[in-house]
Amino acid sequence: MPVICGLRNPGAQYQGTRHNLGFEVVADLARRHQQTLKRGPLRVRAEIARVQTPEMLLMAPLTFMNESGRAVRAVLAYYKLExxxxxxxxxxxxxxxGRLRIQVGGGSGGNNGIRSIEAYLGHREFARLKMGVGRPPGSRQAADHVLRTLNRSEREEADMLVQDAADVVERWLTDRARAQEMAAHRRI
Known part of the structure; x- marks a missing residue:
């Protein structure tokens, strides 16, 4: 069964930030399939929703971004998934x-959630759907950029990006090559 993990930082202060867009995709997929993300078994440390058609397990770590690997490893082990x-x-x-890219393997690109998953799983060979949030303007630090709440126009674009990313995920479940094309050809 495919596992779709949307990275985030939990807590109201992080809602609506660039760093939580991955989670927003998973939440959108849950809504599309009339599911609710609910706290999983205690040792899993994630919210979970199981979708029957198309079959997938949606997860959102309850850990902070830099500990995402702990939750991912626990979910894979608990559900006996590869x-x-x-x-x-x-x-x-x-x-x-606004850009999207699917990639298997590669580096973390400075994303501490990906770095944590690589460390906890012991390798880099897992699929990622990258959602472009752009470089920070001027001298703003990357951490400040991804943790800043999106303004109104950014939010409108981000909402479309989340929907398009959810479409790409659904295609990935049945046709990974086509999903990669969809992601690569997304226009802002």
């Missing part, structure tokens, strides 16, 4: 705002 079934949806400052 890393090849994992797709992690996350923000990426190296992609222009």
């Amino acid at each position: 890393v090849e079934q994992l797709l992690v949806v996350h923000d990426d400052i190296d992609l222009d705002f």
Whole structure:
């Protein structure tokens, strides 16, 4: 069964930030399939929703971003799933705002959630759906950029990005090559 993990920082102060866009995709998928993300078994440390058609396990770590790997490893172990079934949806400052890219393996790109997952799983060979949030303007630090709440126009674009990313995830479940094309050809 495929596992779709949307990275985030839990807590109201992080809602509406670039860093939580991965979670927003998972929440959108849950809504589309009339599911609710609910706290999983205690040792899993994630909110979970199981979708029957198309079959997928949606997860949102309850850990902070830099400990996401702990939750991902626990979910894979609890449900007896392989890393090849994992797709992690996350923000990426190296992609222009609004761009999407699917990639298997590679580096963390400075994303501490991805870095944590690589460390806890012991390798990098898992699929990622990267959501472009762009580089910070001027001298703003990357951390401040991804943790800043989106303004109104950014929010409108981000809402469309989340919907398009959810479409790409659904395609990934049935046709990974086509999903990769959809992501690559998304226009802002």
